Amino acid sequence: MRHIPYICISVAMTLVALSSSRAQEAGRERLQAYMDTYPQSQLRDVYKYCFQDRFGLEHLLSDSMSAVRYLEYELQNADTADWHYPLFHYPTLYGNYVRVDINYVRKGIVPMGVMVSAMLRSTDGIEPVGEEDVEAWRKEWGNLREVLLDIRPLPCNFVEDSEVIDALLASGKYAVHHSAQFNKTYHQHYRIVRSDVFEHLLMPYIVNSEW
Numbered sequence: 001m002r003h004i005p006y007i008c009i010s011v012a013m014t015l016v017a018l019s020s021s022r023a024q025e026a027g028r029e030r031l032q033a034y035m036d037t038y039p040q041s042q043l044r045d046v047y048k049y050c051f052q053d054r055f056g057l058e059h060l061l062s063d064s065m066s067a068v069r070y071l072e073y074e075l076q077n078a079d080t081a082d083w084h085y086p087l088f089h090y091p092t093l094y095g096n097y098v099r100v101d102i103n104y105v106r107k108g109i110v111p112m113g114v115m116v117s118a119m120l121r122s123t124d125g126i127e128p129v130g131e132e133d134v135e136a137w138r139k140e141w142g143n144l145r146e147v148l149l150d151i152r153p154l155p156c157n158f159v160e161d162s163e164v165i166d167a168l169l170a171s172g173k174y175a176v177h178h179s180a181q182f183n184k185t186y187h188q189h190y191r192i193v194r195s196d197v198f199e200h201l202l203m204p205y206i207v208n209s210e211w
Contacts, residue, residue, distance in 0.1 A: 103189065
């Protein structure tokens, strides 16, 4: 089985409130690991890696069926070259969620219904994001961006993406797409799944596969 290694983080750890210094150090280690793995990332790609850990699948709350239909569409229409890259499952910033390659579904390792169930179960307990949530995230992102200044390589397009992200957060929104550079370099197609759901629902299929 070939895939980008999954950094196992227990659910208990992610649920324990960390002190600001411990959180900052954990963030620095994970951000460095991310840039070691994806050195061609632009700042917006790193930002996406961070906000996915904070907000999870909140976007599914309003229209879960569209999300399922788009998963089916992507499985059928992605560039065939994209399917030749190594399988992966990679945790978000603090390990609250996992990016799961949908090629696991395409290759028959994870049944489509199981992947959909994992996505939907990952919304349990999530509340719609409000203005206060975005404002709290804006401050947290500001701290993470300061940490990134000490990371090497520094994410590409740092200044320009900072301005775009700041404007986005000022408007009360928080989500961005991956950069064209990230997509061109890494050819990733994934969905995020809550870490405990991944461990209990998806991981058994993955570890028992021959890939």
